Amino acid sequence: MLLERALRYGPRRLRPSPKVLSFRDGDPSRLAPAAPDDPPLRADHRSSVRAACRALRRPRVDSERDCAICLGKMSAAALIQGASRGIGLAMTGSLLERDPDLRVIATCREPSRATALQDMRNEFPARLRLLRLDLEDEASLAEAAQQLGSEELNLLVNCAGILHDEQMKPERALREIDPVQLHRSFAINAIGPLLVAKHFHAQLPKKGRSVFASLSARIGSIGDNRAGGWYGYRGSKAAQNMFTKTLAVELARVRPDAISVALHPGTVATDLSAPFRRGVSRKPVFSAETAARQLLDVIDGLEAKDHGGFFAWDGSPIPW
Numbered sequence: 640m641l642l643e644r645a646l647r648y649g650p651r652r653l654r655p656s657p658k659v660l661s662f663r664d665g666d667p668s669r670l671a672p673a674a675p676d677d678p679p680l681r682a683d684h685r686s687s688v689r690a691a692c693r694a695l696r697r698p699r700v701d702s703e704r705d706c707a708i709c710l711g712k713m714s715a716a717a718l719i720q721g722a723s724r725g726i727g728l729a730m731t732g733s734l735l736e737r738d739p740d741l742r743v744i745a746t747c748r749e750p751s752r753a754t755a756l757q758d759m760r761n762e763f764p765a766r767l768r769l770l771r772l773d774l775e776d777e778a779s780l781a782e783a784a785q786q787l788g789s790e791e792l793n794l795l796v797n798c799a800g801i802l803h804d805e806q807m808k809p810e811r812a813l814r815e816i817d818p819v820q821l822h823r824s825f826a827i828n829a830i831g832p833l834l835v836a837k838h839f840h841a842q843l844p845k846k847g848r849s850v851f852a853s854l855s856a857r858i859g860s861i862g863d864n865r866a867g868g869w870y871g872y873r874g875s876k877a878a879q880n881m882f883t884k885t886l887a888v889e890l891a892r893v894r895p896d897a898i899s900v901a902l903h904p905g906t907v908a909t910d911l912s913a914p915f916r917r918g919v920s921r922k923p924v925f926s927a928e929t930a931a932r933q934l935l936d937v938i939d940g941l942e943a944k945d946h947g948g949f950f951a952w953d954g955s956p957i958p959w
């Protein structure tokens with residue numbers, strides 16, 4: 640662990656490590672030899688990198704370039720699904736700021752129209768990649784997964800979700816139930832993250848910690864349902880929770896080091912909550928940036944025992 644941190648941050652930067660970013664085994668055979676004019680290693684970097692090279696049984700590193708190659712080959716990657724707006728967008732930005740070595744893949748329905756995400760990509764061209772993925776179009780998931788090739792994901796977060804749009808609003812009573820809108824809620828909130836698991840679970844490393852998280856909502860808790868209403872959103876989030884739990888059972892067999900959880904972000908000031916925030920004035924309303932930071936802190940703190948759990952933004956467990 641110390642070696643991992645030393646390699647990542649250098650001996651003077653042993654800040655608490657986001658655990659999602661643990662290294663997988665390096666592949667010394669893929670490293671290019673250092674060129675004669677490469678700048679030498681930084682003094683504060685040398686001993687830790689050499690120690691890492693010894694551990695990985697690769698030739699001694701003498702240059703900054705070689706060191707960068709080494710770090711780049713082993714740096715981690717995260718995928719944020721539903722990154723065009725709201726919490727997914729803020730989480731993408733937060734991850735890029737948090738770790739200078741992390742590569743982030745951000746997916747959304749229409750990358751060409753996701754202007755905030757494009758601005759982010761212009762700021763981090765080497766580390767942010769945009770892929771098209773529409774949860775209502777399974778072929779787009781297969782294509783996005785294919786584009787990743789053999790890339791390993793240490794973190795995958797499902798952020799996309801729907802509560803309302805021009806056609807849909809949460810039902811206050813049975814007379815407002817519309818099967819078409821119910822199908823839509825289930826397609827995006829419940830079936831969507833499950834399809835992401837179907838197409839992307841193979842990208843989670845076979846060995847070493849990884850996290851597969853899906854943003855759910857406390858309102859999907861059956862045990863916590865006191866207010867009623869919102870049939871489509873509640874039901875689809877409850878189904879999403881069951882899928883998360885069921886996925887956790889399968890992942891324990893095929894990716895034993897992966898941790899799969901459902902997360903409740905709290906009430907967050909996004910388009911999704913905008914029409915309803917007046918009704919929750921007694922609860923804190925987080926900005927998307929604060930929510931993203933809080934959720935990433937929860938993710939960093941997850942341990943094997945948390946696998947298959949449902950947690951709120953402050954890390955407290957929520958009853959299913």
Ligand SMILES: NC(=O)c1ccc[n+]([C@@H]2O[C@H](COP(=O)([O-])OP(=O)(O)OC[C@H]3O[C@@H](n4cnc5c(N)ncnc54)[C@H](OP(=O)(O)O)[C@@H]3O)[C@@H](O)[C@H]2O)c1
Nearest residue numbers: 723724725726748773774799800854856906907909911912
């Ligand atoms: N905000 C809250 O107070 C709150 C509370 C509890 C739980 N949550 C959960 O947190 C998650 C994020 O919510 P948010 O507040 O960030 O929502 P938001 O601002 O409304 O953003 C929703 C995101 O979902 C994407 N999306 C919708 N349909 C999609 C589809 N078919 N395929 C792919 N992406 C799709 C949207 O993409 P487009 O830009 O293409 O439409 C957008 O990026 C949701 O799962 C929500 O249920 C939020």
